[in-house]
Amino acid sequence: MHLTRPSLPVAECEHCGKRSYLSRSHARKARRRTPEWRWLRAYRCPTGDTWHLGRLPQATQHGLLTAAEVYQGRRAA
Numbered sequence: 320m321h322l323t324r325p326s327l328p329v330a331e332c333e334h335c336g337k338r339s340y341l342s343r344s345h346a347r348k349a350r351r352r353t354p355e356w357r358w359l360r361a362y363r364c365p366t367g368d369t370w371h372l373g374r375l376p377q378a379t380q381h382g383l384l385t386a387a388e389v390y391q392g393r394r395a396a
Contacts, residue, residue, distance in 0.1 A: 327340065327345045327348055327349050328341050328345060329349070330369075332364055332366075332367055332369055332371070334364060334366035334367040335364060335365075335366055335367070337364070337371050338371065339364060339367070339369035339370065339371055340361075340369060340370045340371070340372075342370060343361050343363075343370050345370070346361035346371065346372055347361050349372060350372055353372070358374050358375050358380055359372045359373065359374060359375070360372070360373060360374075360375055360386060
């Protein structure tokens with residue numbers, strides 16, 4: 320018997336056109352289903368109330384800086 324994972328609610332963001340998730344939790348679950356999951360992070364849409372997935376900065380991927388250090392001074396989500 321093969322069990323399938325239930326699909327996550329995904330939509331196109333009406334503000335920026337990107338794939339969006341209703342919550343941070345849904346975005347993180349989708350991240351874990353992605354082959355390159357280690358390099359993705361969930362972030363709140365800057366123009367809407369949904370969540371997106373985006374790549375971590377190169378400096379974070381290489382262990383030089385944390386994401387918080389890279390994004391210092393930007394609007395907090």
